[in-house]
Amino acid sequence: MNIEETKIAIIGLGMLGGSYAQGLHKAGMCVIGIDIDPEAIQYAKERRWIEEGGNNPSLIEDCDIVISALYPQAFVDWVCRYQQHFKSGAILSDVTGVKRKVISEINAVLRPDVEFIACHPMAGREYKGIAYADPSQFTQANFLIVSTENNTGHAIETAREIATLLKFRTISLIDPEEHDRIIGFVSQLCHVIAVSLMNISDDPKLVDYTGDSFRDLTRIADINEDLWPELFIYNKDNLMKEIDQLICQLEQMHHLISDEDIEGMKEKMITATIRRRRFNQRQDHPDS
């Protein structure tokens, strides 16, 4: 990809789309911004993150790459409605956190002369809106290219170059089934836990009596309620299975405590400690 000759459009200038625009502009690309909110467009223009922008889909007509930073359903709807504006041969990508359903829905409607390569930047925060855009968050984050057997090497390479320009910490290739299975566990189940924990109790005195553990477990309870229900439903089979597994583990712990089974509890704690330490090691030395 010749950076100076490649034109890229970002659809949706929220926290994530805005961070993409800022990061890709810094990397030397010509960025076009599309958003229904004129203030988001103005915010990005004032900072020169985008060269042109507005709510007019014809702005993407000479773009080589189009990245949707919309919510999953809005992304599918946008493509259905405006895909006549894609340049022939363009690469379409996205940032959505669930993949199987998005990939099949997009590929079912997409023009044959445009290729969709699904991506999942594993960054994100509890804040909404372009005012929170900041590409420096990507340097500690993983980037997943969620390819299928129908993707070309060119599209995969383009996705990898975008992730490299945005300075993601690691870039991995994964298939949609494995992606959604793992995400159901490491991300969605954790959000379900945090929300559930905060829904148990409304005691305002808790904060005076808490150590770090409760703070750590509920940080992600400050959650975007417009986005997450959609993500949960798009991956409901996996997520429901993970919730069942967690309930099963909790019931086992309940029995061990009830029976005062010290050895049984120790066994689970030793397993947890070993796995968690291995996890730390791999994080510090990702290639080991």
Next chain:
Amino acid sequence: MNIEETKIAIIGLGMLGGSYAQGLHKAGMCVIGIDIDPEAIQYAKERRWIEEGGNNPSLIEDCDIVISALYPQAFVDWVCRYQQHFKSGAILSDVTGVKRKVISEINAVLRPDVEFIACHPMAGREYKGIAYADPSQFTQANFLIVSTENNTGHAIETAREIATLLKFRTISLIDPEEHDRIIGFVSQLCHVIAVSLMNISDDPKLVDYTGDSFRDLTRIADINEDLWPELFIYNKDNLMKEIDQLICQLEQMHHLISDEDIEGMKEKMITATIRRRRFNQRQDHPDS
């Protein structure tokens, strides 16, 4: 309390007991250390954290304050076995994370001329041993004085002075029932969750695909398996109730996802967000 004329003994020089010894020595107190491990004693002596130390319980005979940093059952056993060595009028305190059972067991056996004031420093880490002792951890931590109606103002004041010398962030007074109820939720339930999460899956690839949420939720899965089963059993009624409440919330989320009930999910997420933000505000401004 006249710091220079008060002699204090720490029973058990592990991570927490060692941090107490170091912090109280720095504050100008004369500290005596008791431990069955001669290496722990030597470690503390070399650093001048303790003036005297060893495995001989008669070392506490002229101590005005004795603080046990032993595990709960070991603490009760130690008092039963060696309480003839307490100085008459001494204050006995502790650091254990559960209180009702410890308080009733200690008070059932303790000499009438010694007063037990239960304390819970809400610090602690996943590491064991005096090599990890570091009183600087206390400046961000809450200190709970868990008093009963039988405690004198003198004992409560002594506990408060110790916590002040150790530079704890906040010092609160709480009764044993409320203490154990809250700890069952904010600390013990969180540890049960972390251990349960790590016991669900042994996929070593998880780390490549995870964002911050899984890391945050499982940090405390690296757990001291000698201590925690005992803490869980000492508070089993509260902890089992909290596990039940969490399972109930998880089952509700399961139903909402299964029914694709977006409004129901939103409601839980909004509740979680509001409570979590209030929690952040109170943390930043504890007096508001």
